[in-house]
Amino acid sequence: MTALTHSAPSRLRFDLWWLPRGILLGLLAFAIFGPLANLLLWAVTERWYFPHTLPLEYGFSFWARVFSPRGNAMESLTNSVIVAILAVAVSLALAIPAGYALARLKLPLRGLILLVFMIPQAFPNLPVYVNVARLFYEIGLNGTIAGVVLVHVTHGLVFAVWIATAAFAAIDVELEQAARSIGAGPLQTFRDVTLPLAMPGLMASAIFVFLESLDEFTGSYFVGAPDVNMLPLLLYNAGAGGNYQVASITALLLLIPSVGFMLVVERFLKADVLSRVGR
Amino acid sequence: MNDEAFLDIAGVSAGYGRTPVLKGLDLSIRKGEFVALLGSSGCGKTTLLRAIAGFVQPSGGAISVAGRNVTNLPPDKRGMALVFQSYALWPHMTVAQNIGYGLKLQRKPRGEIAGRVDEMEALLGLSGLGARKPGELSGGQRQRVALGRALAIDPQILLLDEPLSNLDARIRLQVRHEIRSLQQRLGITAVHVTHDREEAMVMADRIVIMNAGRIAQQGTPEEVYNRPASSFVAAFMGAENRLVLTGHAEASRFGILEGSDNAGCLVPLDGRPLASGSVEARFRAEAVELLPAKSRENPSEAVLELAGRVVTVSYPGGLWRHAIKVGTAEILVDAPRAFSPGEAVKVRIPHQVLFLFNSREASPPPKPVSRSGVESRFLEVSEA
Known part of the structure; x- marks a missing residue:
């Protein structure tokens, strides 16, 4: 009896907890999906001005404008995707050996080096890229795809190395030793045991670099423009000119490679992650 | 080789x-x-x-x-x-x-x-x-x-x-x-x-x-089980009961002097390099015989006899296990029948299962980890 009277208020309190949680979740959902909904609306709008809650006229005439030969959309999209893929390739080529070496270091030293890697990120982007642009101009890298890729790699590499280090550190050294003991050389061991086991983590770091590269504006602007036009630049120009339709359509275009890349990577990720969960 | x-x-x-x-x-x-x-x-x-x-x-x-x-x-x-x-x-x-x-x-x-x-x-x-x-x-x-x-x-x-x-x-x-x-x-x-x-x-x-x-x-x-070379090995191989005795070496035999809790006896050396003086005796709980103190039956010469008192009795299966106080030391002894706590008893250790060592180990032997329940007896014997 006494137990019942004690439990009643506590259950009530428990029930009431859902209220703030629900509100919080609702606000969060609005914060995430609200702008997206607005973006979708703008992409199919012909006319929409201030006092009206919804567009006055719907249509696809702005899509035709974006995709017209003068619109630069396809060129920018191609540039963005090429740069992103190259940035991923270069970052992984650097992050895999660096991450592996760091992962096999003793812990305090590893943490220190990773922290040192972070220092460049502490400086504001703008002055850094202005200087990079000047330097690249002198050596002829300004306005080239290679230049933009380099800028994006420096931007994403720190995090790529961090994630790769974590992925490699999670692999038990004994799994590698087991391969060595039955006759695998160091490179064979890395190829057959270490790399497949680190793959989910490496894929995560690839996603990160890819998305960062697609989104990157400051570096692309100073190093790439006007010779190499990237999608975020197009977006910026349209947005700054008050042309929300073009900006929204460009933003949607920007989604295509991101979602596509994530779908591809997720396919690779699933098989591996599942085999690990069962362990 | x-x-x-x-x-x-x-x-x-x-x-x-x-x-x-x-x-x-x-x-x-x-x-x-x-x-x-x-x-x-x-x-x-x-x-x-x-x-x-x-x-x-x-x-x-x-x-x-x-x-x-x-x-x-x-x-x-x-x-x-x-x-x-x-x-x-x-x-x-x-x-x-x-x-x-x-x-x-x-x-x-x-x-x-x-x-x-x-x-x-x-x-x-x-x-x-x-x-x-x-x-x-x-x-x-x-x-x-x-x-x-x-x-x-x-x-x-x-x-x-x-x-x-x-x-x-x-x-x-x-x-x-x-x-x-x-x-x-x-x-x-x-x-x-x-x-x-x-x-x-x-x-x-x-x-x-x-x-x-x-x-x-x-x-x-x-x-290694029957002829441990050192006190450490004997303890590791399960002979964890430990007593300190004194004795003197003869030509082919070792004489253990009578002490406050043990009778004197002569055991064959069997080529063991034992010197006169203080020796460390080790034996296994299951290798010895437990008798009532009033038992009149005389032991043969090569058997070490200890006098003690039962402290606790437990039944781990098969044999009854007794903790027995001998002087200041406590030993574990298995017997086919249970003796009651407080009872005065004699413990007889045949020379084949009595391991004697001169030197004390520099470090006390660590407890061996044994998974089988019968073997898991750990005894820290403190001696003067």
Whole structure:
């Protein structure tokens, strides 16, 4: 009896907890999906001005404008995707050996080096890229795809190395030793045991670099423009000119490679992650 | 003996950082021999195994296999296979891929690999599990996959690093015999690291007991069990009852002087190098006879008789176990019938099971870890 009277208020309190949680979740959902909904609306709008809650006229005439030969959309999209893929390739080529070496270091030293890697990120982007642009101009890298890729790699590499280090550190050294003991050389061991086991983590770091590269504006602007036009630049120009339709359509275009890349990577990720969960 | 040494370890020292773990250790193992390295944790047995496998670089000494010095060879060039305590199966490969990996490295044709993998699976009772991932197997099955992976490449030497310690007690007893009979059938040279005395006894041809980076004693299971060379070995092999007595050595016999709690007696020396003075006596709980104090039956000459009082009685199964106070020391004694607490008793220790040592060990022997309940008696005897 006494137990019942004690439990009643506590259950009530428990029930009431859902209220703030629900509100919080609702606000969060609005914060995430609200702008997206607005973006979708703008992409199919012909006319929409201030006092009206919804567009006055719907249509696809702005899509035709974006995709017209003068619109630069396809060129920018191609540039963005090429740069992103190259940035991923270069970052992984650097992050895999660096991450592996760091992962096999003793812990305090590893943490220190990773922290040192972070220092460049502490400086504001703008002055850094202005200087990079000047330097690249002198050596002829300004306005080239290679230049933009380099800028994006420096931007994403720190995090790529961090994630790769974590992925490699999670692999038990004994799994590698087991391969060595039955006759695998160091490179064979890395190829057959270490790399497949680190793959989910490496894929995560690839996603990160890819998305960062697609989104990157400051570096692309100073190093790439006007010779190499990237999608975020197009977006910026349209947005700054008050042309929300073009900006929204460009933003949607920007989604295509991101979602596509994530779908591809997720396919690779699933098989591996599942085999690990069962362990 | 040294001529037929297949795996020869000569003066090997090794350590981590500045802490020495192995101190100039010599050991030679014949072809086809099963050697167990037995010791408590931190004695260096795993370090020795890893030095043999090539994962620990010795700071001194040499390791050779069939006359070939392998000390500076990487692990993959030594023709050995190591079975890990954690099994270290590759989670992204199937059972068949795990077992066949070593053969794939040898660039064997696909058909031959498949045949050998089937053979190993049949040998180890893993048939039908080839397509599974290690995560879908039980502990015993994983252990067998790890063994199969090592055996598939036909290693010259099989190294086992406590491969049974992660198994359930019942499966462990079974796998012990499986590994032993497999090793005998295939004629493999095997080095097995364990801290389980019974496991070492039933599996090995030769037991090497290690203590603080050195070999404390080596010999067949009977030798180390019945003729321990030191107080440490005696304690490790289960003779944990410990008393301090005084005596004097004669030509071929050792006379134990009568003390406050023991009668005097003469025991044959049997070639033991005992000097007169204070000796440490060790014996096993199950090896002695327990009698009522008023028993008139006279002991034969070569039997040490102690007088004491029962403190507690328990029944671990089979025999009754008595804790008995002898002077200031407490000993454990098994008897087929129960004596009641407080009862005055006599303990008779035949000379064959009474281990006497002159020197006191520098460090007190650590408690051996034994999984079987009957053997788990730990006794810290404090003596003046």
